[in-house]
Amino acid sequence: MQQKTIGVLTSGGDAPGMNAAVRAVVRTAIKKGMKVIGIKRGYNGLINGDMVELNVRSVSDIIQRGGTILYTARCLEFKTQEGVMKAKQTCEKAGIDGVVVIGGDGSFRGAADLSAAGVPCIGIPGTIDNDISCTDYTIGFDTAMNTAMEMVDKLRDTAQSHDRCSVVEVMGRRAGYIALHTGIACGASYIIVPEIKFDMNDMIRQINMARSLGKQHFIILVAEGIGNADQLARDIENITGIESRATILGHVQRGGSPTVRDRVKASQLGYHAVELLERGIGNRVVGFKHSEVVDYDIAEGLAMTKPFNEKLYGMACEISF
Numbered sequence: 001m002q003q004k005t006i007g008v009l010t011s012g013g014d015a016p017g018m019n020a021a022v023r024a025v026v027r028t029a030i031k032k033g034m035k036v037i038g039i040k041r042g043y044n045g046l047i048n049g050d051m052v053e054l055n056v057r058s059v060s061d062i063i064q065r066g067g068t069i070l071y072t073a074r075c076l077e078f079k080t081q082e083g084v085m086k087a088k089q090t091c092e093k094a095g096i097d098g099v100v101v102i103g104g105d106g107s108f109r110g111a112a113d114l115s116a117a118g119v120p121c122i123g124i125p126g127t128i129d130n131d132i133s134c135t136d137y138t139i140g141f142d143t144a145m146n147t148a149m150e151m152v153d154k155l156r157d158t159a160q161s162h163d164r165c166s167v168v169e170v171m172g173r174r175a176g177y178i179a180l181h182t183g184i185a186c187g188a189s190y191i192i193v194p195e196i197k198f199d200m201n202d203m204i205r206q207i208n209m210a211r212s213l214g215k216q217h218f219i220i221l222v223a224e225g226i227g228n229a230d231q232l233a234r235d236i237e238n239i240t241g242i243e244s245r246a247t248i249l250g251h252v253q254r255g256g257s258p259t260v261r262d263r264v265k266a267s268q269l270g271y272h273a274v275e276l277l278e279r280g281i282g283n284r285v286v287g288f289k290h291s292e293v294v295d296y297d298i299a300e301g302l303a304m305t306k307p308f309n310e311k312l313y314g315m316a317c318e319i320s321f
Contacts, residue, residue, distance in 0.1 A: 005035040006277050007051070007096045010068040011042035011075075011103035011110065014254055015126045015140025017262035018068040018102055023059040024270025025100050030056055032278055037096055041071045042103070043078035043110055046087040051094060063263055066143075066255045072103075078110050088117045098277040100270070102126045102139070105302060108285055112298040120282020122273040123298060126266075128254060131175035134301030135287025135294075139269070142261040144171065144253040145181050151249050152186040156219060165189075165207070165218040165244040167233040171253050172223035176308065178253070183221035184316045191316055192222040192232075195308035204239055210321045211240075218242065268293055 008025045010018050026036045038058070040050040052058075062069055077083035091099070091114075098120040101111040104127040111121035125132040128144035148170045159166040170178045176193020183191035189210055190203045207218055220236070222229055233246040258266070265288070272286045272293045285301040287294055296304075 003033065003035055004097050004278070005037060005095050006274070007037045007039045007046070007091065007094075007099040008054075008070070009039035009042055009046060009099065009101055010070045010072045010126065011101060011107035012072060013104065013127060014067050014072050015128050015138070016066045016143035016254070016256055016258035017139035017266040018126050019062040019065050020258060020263045020266035021102050021124055021126065021139060021270040022068070022070060023063050024267040025274055026054045026059045027056060028271045028274040032274065034274075034278070037094060038070050039099070041073040042107070043075035043083070043087060044073045046090055046099070047075065047077060047083055049090050049094070064257050066257055075110075084113045084117050087114055088119055091119045098122070098282055100124060100273045100277070105132060108298050108302060111285075112283060112302075115283035115298070120277060120280065122276050122282065122295075123285035123301075124269045124273055125285065125287055128178065129172050129175045130177040131172075131306070132287070132301075133304035133306035134285060134296050136290070137265060137288045139262055139266045140254070140258070141177065142259045143256060144178055145185070146259055147253050147256050148178060148182040148249055149185045151252070152182060152188075152219060152221070155247055156186070156217070159217040159219065162243065163216045165220060165233070165236050165240075165242045167220045167222060167229050167236065167244060167246045169222050169224050169229040169246065169248040171249070173225040175225075176223040179221045179223040180309070180313055180316065184312075186219060186221070187320070188221040188316075189215075189218040189320055190220050191313070191320070192220070192226050193308070193313070194223055194225040196310070196313060198226060200235065204236075206317075206321065207236070207240055207242070213321065215321070224248075
């Protein structure tokens, strides 16, 4: 029987824990007698043949590293039928029988297209925003929250020293999960997320109520999808008279050594992805539901919706004064 060969790539934005997933894919596949090809720079590498064979030693000492050893990139060409067919031809030339794609929604759409072209693909959710609907958890979310929490804790020291309001923008263009969880963990005075309509008057009331109870410094957590943190800080200062400063944490949240949770979750998903390809199953995305590893048809997974936890947000509002 011919040895099965699988490819693995990382695509879209990098996330802490991607290396742990790559490691799990490689070691699981080799343990099962497969050959593994690392595809560099996402779908660009698949189109252009930028690949290298991986072995057990190739993925030694990477589980603790942030970023991705395979690099990542956006690939507009892969959104075309011509690009998909080039990728298929690369797979055929390299003898690749299936591909594990670690990334977000856009990466999974590419995986679905490649699966439809005849190359079975399994998607692993890797994005710090935790905004993939078919899974309760995405690789990188926990590390990003811990990084943001550490930064906000440091900002609180200077906000307290100067009786300031610190407006902190965290990542999350379309999803407020980082803002919500970090805001709760840091005791933020107010949390602004895309999923809940923002009311400036409500925020000012919250600040004034806290002032009346003796509070003199404030932390406002805002997801990047809301808008201009600098303008929000100016508005708060103009309305309340409290000296206010904006801090945008930016891409620091993508980096750093992954937490225990991200390393373990990534390893679980990488292992399950290889099990599916071993059985000849493709066009699936793996994830977590109620702490159990599950998998869905990619189209089905992309069509799912992920309700925002309004109860948790309500709790945060209740205890934030």
